[in-house]
Every structure is written in structure tokens, then in C-alpha cells.
Amino acid sequence: MSNLHELSIENSTDDHAGCFQEKEQLYECPKCGIFFHKECTESTTEINAHENLGEVRAVEDKPNDESIKVDERGASNIHFTDEHHGKVDDINNTGYDACxxxxxxxxxxxPIEPKHLFECLPSNLRPSSDGASSDGKSYDPQSNGLEKDDFTVPTIIPPMVLPLLHDLAQQMVKAGHQQQLFETYRDTRRAVLEQSLEKLGVERHSKDAVQRMKEDILDAKMRNWIHYMRISVKLLFAAEKEICNQILDGVEPLRDQSFAEITTISFDMLLSFGYAIAISRRSPEKLFVILDMYEIMIELQPEFELIFGSQPCSEMKEDALNLTKLLAQTVKETIVDFEDAVEMDATETVVMDGSVHALTSYVERYVTYLFDYKSTLRQLLPDTKLKSALTGIMRALMNNLDGKSRQYEDAALSQLFLMNNVYYIVRHFRREEANNLLGDDWVQTHGRIVKQHANQYQTVSWNKILQCITVQLSKSGLIKNKSITKTLVKEKFKTFNSQFEELHQRQCQWLVPDVEMRESLRLAIAEVLLPAYGSFLKHFGPMIESGKNSQTYIRFTTEDLERMLNDFFEGKNLE
Known part of the structure; x- marks a missing residue:
């Protein structure tokens, strides 16, 4: 019997020496508390069936305990041992059946340890060392990456014991002890289920408690709740349903009512947090976790129907459905709240270099995340309403940016600011999802708006300086106005030099963060400025060069201007 539990025998105490009609040895598994008669230990089959339960310890003359023999087929031969009655072999003794x-x-x-529950999850949903699921996101019910079979329902009572419990339950029912059976089963399993959830980390939370939580703590609890729901429903409640169906098979009304009362408190505790989140103060920052919460409720709908399908569980199923609807409503209202928040954002901080405002990047990230939930959002909103909601957010952003652009005293910087911010959105929305959700023409329309702001910048910033070096020429290339004097030419060169140096000093500090846009804008300026300056220099340069101190007036060549234009929009601090 080398493959059996190692047995140790303890002597009986004198206090119980007279409790038995004859001395006999009982063997106890300290992990499960089941006792075997001495003759049971002589059966390899009987002990092997119990081998997975831990080391078996033999106790001599143990009072007030009974002995069970369970073979590997689940068949049982029950002997009751009592200090007053000795060994009783009557299986029909219902008092002993109940006991x-x-x-x-x-x-x-x-109770099941969390680590054992995690082992029953698909590998990509198991917590990593930091406590988060390895994919960092709620399971997508529409994804083909996971199948239902990847969830392994845990064994919460050894299969070999279930037939014995079923037989005993049947005996109690036949003897009219249904109520005792019901209460015993319900109270025992309900307490264990609650302990398993407690070990997992499930807590009951009220709306007030949720609203008092710090943002980072609340976010972590919301993400944990998603995993708790999945583990509880797909594993714990599913396992509870399985053993209830087996142990109480044949007594359906008692079975269904028992399961309902075992799970109702635990299920209510789970849902309480979801309800608290759904009815608490809305916040745009919570939208995406709430979407994950909604997704897990949708994912679990088949399990709700299967596990809570009986009439006694109808209220739990209805509570789950109501929470799903409430979360959906919270998502819709939060999207509307976000549009209002964008429109009303009163941030007074001016972006001194005219680059992308924090509000713009925030809204872009927010809407991009919404694109990732397009399938879920389409379950909540018809395409027309979804498009209206998203375009409403973008319209609110454009209105707000227009207001912020008026904070600049320099009209050219105001246009550069609008160009930068609209282009930031357009560049990040060049993806299929944006066209699908915002409309095919949204990106194209706002691309044209970017060009309009760029043109307005050029007009405001460069028209004045170009006027200094613009002369009217005849078709033959001759100067029409012969009255241009040397003094006037000198004044024009001086004005140009002064204005260009001022623009260079100021606009080198402005920033166009996108490299492509920055180069495009420089090229557009160069295409207008360099030919105009080159022409002016060609026609009037000789008038100055022939005199004294010509370098005072002709300070730049076209190559100098081209080189200096490369300093523009770099965000440099020249002070």
C-alpha cells in the first residue's frame, strides 16, 4: 500500500474509554474531517479514492464522529458511531442521515482561494503580478480569440462525494425532512460562497462610499469589479449550480429555491457596486471603465439566462438586466456631458507658442478611445445618433478653440494656433473608424479648414513686409514708376530688414509641432517671399551698391532669407 496515505495512530484518552461497545480505530483526514473505520483502511480502493484529500491520520476511539466509506465509484457504506449507541448500520435512520x-x-x-479561481481562467485573463489582467482590458464578447471552453468550472466538492450527498438528501426527503435538508444545504453553501467572494476581494459599496473614493482607488475598484463579475458568474456561480443540480437532483423545487437563496446575497453584493457607479455623479473620465462594465454585463447575459433561469432566480436575472440598462444609460448621458464640458471649458492658460492646446489633445484621445468601442456604442446608439454625438463633441471643441484663439494679441499667432489644433485632429483622425463614425467628408472638410487658417496666417503675417519690396513692372520687365528714388529704395530696404528681423525673432519662438506641416508652411512662405525679394534686389540693389555703406541697407541675400526661414516655427527661446 505504498500509494496510500501514511497512517498514524493516536491512543484514545481515558475520558472516552467507555463510550464504545468495543474498541475500534478511526482514521481521519485532517484536511476534510472524514473518518474511516479500521476495516476501511484495509481496502486499497477505499483509501485510494480518498488519497487526493490529504494525509490520513488514525484516531483511536474518537467519540461523537461517524465513519464513511466512499469507493472510487462514489458508492457509500455508512456506519454511524456514537458514544451512546455504538456502531449503527441502518442507512434508513433519518436522524443520522441528516447528521x-x-x-x-x-x-x-x-472557500476557494483566488489563485485556484485564476487557474480556471483563460491565460490572457489571468491576473499578472500587478493584479491586472494580462490584456489590460475587458474581454470582448465578439472576439474569436476566446471560446467558452477556455473557462474551466472549478471543482468545489470532490466528485466522488456527490453521489453520497445525493443519496443522503434523497433519504431525508423520503423521511419528510425537506426543510431541514433545505436549511442545512442553503446555510452551508451560502456561507462558503460568501467567504470565497470575500477572499477574492468583493465588497459591498454604497453610492455615498463610491463618491467619497479617490479617483485612482475608484478606478482600480471598477476594473477589479469587471474581473470579479466574470469569475463569480462563470466560475463560482456555475460551479455552485452544478453541485446543486447533482446533490438535489430529483427535488427540483427544493433545488431551485436552495440555489437562489445560496447566491442571492452574493450576487446582490456584486451588483451593488455596479449600481453605485451607475447612479453616482457622472464623470467623463469614468466613461471607458463604465463601457467595460457594460461589456462584461453583455458578455455574461448567456450565463445569467442559464444559471439564473429558474423561477426563484428571476429577480436576480432581472436585477442584472436592470443594471445593464442603467449602465447603458449612464454611457449615453456621459457622452452628452462630455460634449457640454468641452464646449464650456474655461481654461485661461494661453499656449504662448501657438501649438496644440491640452484640450485638443485630450479630446482627440477621448474620441479615439471611443472609436475603439465602436461595436459597443453601436449597440447603444443608432448610427445617426452616434454620428451626431461624436460630431457634436468635435463641434464643441472647434467652438472652444475659436474662443481661445481670441486671447492672442497677434492675429498671425491666432491663426497659427487654430491651424495647429485643427490639423492635430485631422492628422489623428485619418483612419477608417473616423470616416465610419464621423462621416466620409469630415476629415476632408476640416483639412480645408486647416489650409484656410494657414492662408490667413500668411496674409496677416507677410502681406505688410511684401509690400515693402513689391514694384510694378511692365510686360517687358521694366519698372513702371520711374520716380523711385535712391532715398526711397534705401527706406524700403531698411523697412524690410527691420520687419523681417522682427518676424524672425518672434516667429522662431512659435511652434508648429508637426514636421510635415512645418515644412509645408515654410515652403509656402518661401515661394512668395524669395522671388519677391530677389526681384527687388535685382532691380534696385545696384542703386545702393554703388554708394557708401551699402551693407547697411542690403543686409540679406535670398540665400540668407532661405536659411533664416528654416528657424521659423521651431519653438526656440531666443532671449
Whole structure:
């Protein structure tokens, strides 16, 4: 019997020496509390069936305990040992049936450690060392990456014990002890289920408690709740349903009512947090976790129907459905709230270099995240309403940016600011999802708006300086106005030099963060400025060069201007 539990025998105490009609040895598994008669230990089959339960310890003359023999087929031969009655072999003794049912059920009903539950999850949903799921996001019910079979329902009572518990339950029912059976089973399993959830980290939260939580703590609890719901429903409640169906098979009304009362408190505790989130103060920052919460409720709908399908569980199923609807409504209202918040954002901080405002990048990230939930959002909103909601957010942003642009005293910087911010959105929305959700023409329309702001910048910033070096030429290339004097030419060169140096000093500090846009804008300026300056220099340069101190007036060549234009929009601090 080398493959059996190692047995150790303890002597009986004198206090109980007279409790038995004859001395006999009982062997106890300290992990499960089940006792075997001495003759049971002589059966390899019987002990092997119990081998997975831990080391078996032999106890001599142990009072007030019974002995069970369970073979590997689940068949049982029950002997009751009592200090006043000795060994009783009558299986029909319903008093002992009830006692034995309770003892076995309690001995084998232990809370499940979280690590064992995690092992029953698909690998990409198991918590990593930091406590988050390895994919960092809620499971997508529309994804083909996971199948239902990837969830392994845990064994919460050894299969070999279930037939014995079923037989004892049947005996109690036949003897008219249904109520005792119901209460024993319900109270035992309900307590264990609650302990398993407590070990997992499930807590009951009220609306007030949720609203008092710090943002980072609340966010972590919301993400944990998603995993708790999945584990509880797909694993714990599913396992509870399985053993309830087996142990109480044949007594359906009692079975269904027992399961309902076992799970109702735990399920209500789980849903309480979801309800607290759904009815608490809305915040745009919570939208995406709430979407994940909604997705897990949708994912679990088949399990709700299967596990809570009986009439006694109808209220739990209805509570789950109501929470799903409430979360959906919260998502819709939060999207509307976000549009209002964008429109009313009163941030007074001026972006001194005219680059992308924090509000713009925030809204872009927010809407981009919404694109990632397009399938879920389409379940909540018809395409027309979804498009209206998203375009409403973008319209609110454009209105707000227009207001912020008026904070600049320099009209050219105001246009550069608008160009930068609209282009930032257009560049990030060049993806299929944006066209699908905002409309095919949205990106094209706002691309044209970017060009309008760029043109307005050029007009405001460069028209004045170009006027200094513009002369009217005849078709033959001759100067029409012969009255241009040397003094006037000198004044024009001086004005140009002064204005260009001022523009260079100021606009080198402005920033166009996108490299492509920055080069495009420089090129557009060069295409207008360099030919105009080159022409002016060609026609009037000789008038100055022939005199004294010509370098005072002709300070730049076209190459100098081209080189200096490369300093523009770099965000340099020249002070």
C-alpha cells in the first residue's frame, strides 16, 4: 500500500474509554474531517479514492464522529458511531442521515482561494503580478480569440462525494425532512460562497462610499469589479449550480429555491457596486471603465439566462438586466456631458507658442478611445445618433478653440494656433473608424479648414513686409514708376530688414509641432517671399551698391532669407 496515505495512530484518552461497545480505530483526514473505520483502511480502493484529500491520520476511539466509506465509484457504506449507541448500520435512520449529510457537506465545503479561481481562467485573463489582467482590458464578447471552453468550472466538492450527498438528501426527503435538508444545504453553501467572494476581494459599496473614493482607488475598484463579475458568474456561480443540480437532483423545487437563496446575497453584493457607479455623479473620465462594465454585463447575459433561469432566480436575472440598462444609460448621458464640458471649458492658460492646446489633445484621445468601442456604442446608439454625438463633441471643441484663439494679441499667432489644433485632429483622425463614425467628408472638410487658417496666417503675417519690396513692372520687365528714388529704395530696404528681423525673432519662438506641416508652411512662405525679394534686389540693389555703406541697407541675400526661414516655427527661446 505504498500509494496510500501514511497512517498514524493516536491512543484514545481515558475520558472516552467507555463510550464504545468495543474498541475500534478511526482514521481521519485532517484536511476534510472524514473518518474511516479500521476495516476501511484495509481496502486499497477505499483509501485510494480518498488519497487526493490529504494525509490520513488514525484516531483511536474518537467519540461523537461517524465513519464513511466512499469507493472510487462514489458508492457509500455508512456506519454511524456514537458514544451512546455504538456502531449503527441502518442507512434508513433519518436522524443520522441528516447528521451525516451536514457533516460531510460542511467538511467538504471550503472557500476557494483566488489563485485556484485564476487557474480556471483563460491565460490572457489571468491576473499578472500587478493584479491586472494580462490584456489590460475587458474581454470582448465578439472576439474569436476566446471560446467558452477556455473557462474551466472549478471543482468545489470532490466528485466522488456527490453521489453520497445525493443519496443522503434523497433519504431525508423520503423521511419528510425537506426543510431541514433545505436549511442545512442553503446555510452551508451560502456561507462558503460568501467567504470565497470575500477572499477574492468583493465588497459591498454604497453610492455615498463610491463618491467619497479617490479617483485612482475608484478606478482600480471598477476594473477589479469587471474581473470579479466574470469569475463569480462563470466560475463560482456555475460551479455552485452544478453541485446543486447533482446533490438535489430529483427535488427540483427544493433545488431551485436552495440555489437562489445560496447566491442571492452574493450576487446582490456584486451588483451593488455596479449600481453605485451607475447612479453616482457622472464623470467623463469614468466613461471607458463604465463601457467595460457594460461589456462584461453583455458578455455574461448567456450565463445569467442559464444559471439564473429558474423561477426563484428571476429577480436576480432581472436585477442584472436592470443594471445593464442603467449602465447603458449612464454611457449615453456621459457622452452628452462630455460634449457640454468641452464646449464650456474655461481654461485661461494661453499656449504662448501657438501649438496644440491640452484640450485638443485630450479630446482627440477621448474620441479615439471611443472609436475603439465602436461595436459597443453601436449597440447603444443608432448610427445617426452616434454620428451626431461624436460630431457634436468635435463641434464643441472647434467652438472652444475659436474662443481661445481670441486671447492672442497677434492675429498671425491666432491663426497659427487654430491651424495647429485643427490639423492635430485631422492628422489623428485619418483612419477608417473616423470616416465610419464621423462621416466620409469630415476629415476632408476640416483639412480645408486647416489650409484656410494657414492662408490667413500668411496674409496677416507677410502681406505688410511684401509690400515693402513689391514694384510694378511692365510686360517687358521694366519698372513702371520711374520716380523711385535712391532715398526711397534705401527706406524700403531698411523697412524690410527691420520687419523681417522682427518676424524672425518672434516667429522662431512659435511652434508648429508637426514636421510635415512645418515644412509645408515654410515652403509656402518661401515661394512668395524669395522671388519677391530677389526681384527687388535685382532691380534696385545696384542703386545702393554703388554708394557708401551699402551693407547697411542690403543686409540679406535670398540665400540668407532661405536659411533664416528654416528657424521659423521651431519653438526656440531666443532671449
Amino acid at each position: 451525516k449529510f451536514k457533516q460531510i457537506l460542511e467538511n467538504y465545503s471550503k
